[in-house]
Amino acid sequence: MIDVSSLSRQFGDHLAVDDVSFQVRPGRMTGFVGANGAGKTTTMRMIMGVLAPSAGEVRWNGEPITPETRRTFGYMPEERGLYPRMRIREQLVYFARLHGFSRTDAASRADDLLEHFGIVDRADDLLDDLSLGNQQRIQIAAALIHRPAALVLDEPFSGLDPLAVDAMVDLLRREAKDLPLLFSSHQLDLVERLCDDLVILSGGRLVAYGPVEELRGQGADRYRVVMDGSDAAWLRDLRGIEVRDVDGSTALVDLDGLTPTELTRAAVERGPIVEVSRARQPLSEIFREVIR
Numbered sequence: 001m002i003d004v005s006s007l008s009r010q011f012g013d014h015l016a017v018d019d020v021s022f023q024v025r026p027g028r029m030t031g032f033v034g035a036n037g038a039g040k041t042t043t044m045r046m047i048m049g050v051l052a053p054s055a056g057e058v059r060w061n062g063e064p065i066t067p068e069t070r071r072t073f074g075y076m077p078e079e080r081g082l083y084p085r086m087r088i089r090e091q092l093v094y095f096a097r098l099h100g101f102s103r104t105d106a107a108s109r110a111d112d113l114l115e116h117f118g119i120v121d122r123a124d125d126l127l128d129d130l131s132l133g134n135q136q137r138i139q140i141a142a143a144l145i146h147r148p149a150a151l152v153l154d155e156p157f158s159g160l161d162p163l164a165v166d167a168m169v170d171l172l173r174r175e176a177k178d179l180p181l182l183f184s185s186h187q188l189d190l191v192e193r194l195c196d197d198l199v200i201l202s203g204g205r206l207v208a209y210g211p212v213e214e215l216r217g218q219g220a221d222r223y224r225v226v227m228d229g230s231d232a233a234w235l236r237d238l239r240g241i242e243v244r245d246v247d248g249s250t251a252l253v254d255l256d257g258l259t260p261t262e263l264t265r266a267a268v269e270r271g272p273i274v275e276v277s278r279a280r281q282p283l284s285e286i287f288r289e290v291i292r
């Protein structure tokens with residue numbers, strides 16, 4: 001488990017990361033989100049030891065993290081970091097060898113990852129000659145090459161088309177199923193689909209943290225009412241709720257005094273219904289609320 005504990009980082013007068021604490025637990029994909037400049041990259045750099053914290057510390061399985069431990073991590077930095085003029089297979093083999101793999105193991109590991117991404121036929125191309133999406137795949141392959149103990153990925157999905165995202169997700173699920181995995185992203189729909197845990201930063205501060213399911217359950221007590229064909233506008237006159245939206249026979253309401261049972265009873269009395277169900281908050285809405 002990666003334990004980020006009261007981490008801060010000052011750049012001159014600017015506190016880019018301000019007393020941030022969270023954990024990245026094994027087997028749980030942890031999404032790291034926040035507006036531009038929120039402090040995600042700075043935090044990841046501190047986790048990886050690229051930047052020293054001004055205060056706080058990072059622990060790994062209960063112990064202060066060391067350079068040796070960090071070498072066992074897979075890291076995809078924001079600035080990327082592969083050799084543009086080196087052949088991709090050669091490059092992956094080279095990284096595996098740096099991590100102590102034998103020549104044979106390094107080659108078979110590189111081939112396995114290239115195969116998974118469907119780019120075996122490009123193995124002898126220079127990184128620079130690949131499309132941006134394929135370069136991204138190679139960056140991930142490089143982060144995974146040594147079978148890391150944890151993964152820290154800065155925007156691994158940026159610039160990928162939906163098929164490439166799926167291939168990447170498959171690979172991460174296969175390779176990192178039991179690992180602590182932290183990844184930053186601006187694609188909230190993707191974060192919502194993939195993440196078990198979520199960390200939201202705003203202006204360098206932690207504004208929300210926890211299992212996605214729990215965060216989505218917080219917020220308003222929101223229900224969806226779907227009438228069977230008839231107009232749902234009558235809900236505007238019902239006391240004890242606040243109507244958020246009405247679209248034909250569907251309405252979205254926040255309970256404000258009324259219980260779910262009372263709401264359901266009122267709907268049934270009004271006419272045939274299709275459903276009264278709890279409406280979970282989409283991540284985009286939670287995000288907007290907490291960074292406000």
Ligand SMILES: Nc1ncnc2c1ncn2[C@@H]1O[C@H](COP(=O)(O)OP(=O)(O)OP(=O)(O)O)[C@@H](O)[C@H]1O
Nearest residue numbers: 011014016017034035036037038039040041042043
């Ligand atoms: N080396 C540096 N020197 C000075 N200021 C920096 C440095 N690195 C980051 N910052 C500042 O720290 C703040 C946080 O930046 P950071 O890159 O961590 O945010 P981010 O959440 O990763 O943003 P983005 O989503 O745009 O990548 C920003 O205001 C940035 O300008």
